[in-house]
């Protein structure tokens with residue numbers, strides 16, 4: 001069975017950018033496409049960035065046991081579909097999940113040998129500037145995400161690997177080293 005890599009940490013910390021860099025360096029990795037009930041942002045494509053589901057459909061799939069993990073985040077549902085993991089794991093393809101902290105905790109139980117990496121901001125202030133600077137969310141949404149982030153940061157000690165995203169090239173190097181080391185030893 002191939003390895004699962006969970007990349008978690010607060011919204012705006014740079015998980016997406018780091019994962020893009022990671023996958024360029026280690027092209028054998030594949031990214032799990034999550035399901036969500038939030039609406040698509042400009043430029044996001046259904047089935048590529050997310051599987052965008054209506055709340056009732058998301059709930060139906062929760063009841064059907066289709067999710068490996070799922071969580072509510074800032075008033076919306078997000079989850080990893082079993083179908084995104086199973087075939088790849090059996091085919092020996094290592095999979096990357098980009099998920100928030102509650103989901104990472106669930107994966108710790110359902111996929112105990114998953115490697116979990118927490119991406120931390122240098123400070124909450126830097127996180128605020130990044131969330132405002134990326135201009136993807138309304139100001140109220142930025143505030144909601146910062147409130148969640150304050151809580152999420154307290155989860156940091158639960159994680160074996162913590163990468164502080166202060167300098168992007170350095171953080172990417174550290175993340176790549178962690179993942180490459182596990183891939184080599186599997």
Ligand code: 5GP
Pocket residue numbers: 009010011015034035038069070071073078079080098099100101102103104
């Ligand atoms: P966004 O709305 O910015 O795309 O995502 C909000 C948060 O949900 C981010 O922290 C992101 O990592 C997380 N997220 C994305 N997909 C999933 C998922 O499948 N499960 C969980 N638990 N969180 C997810």
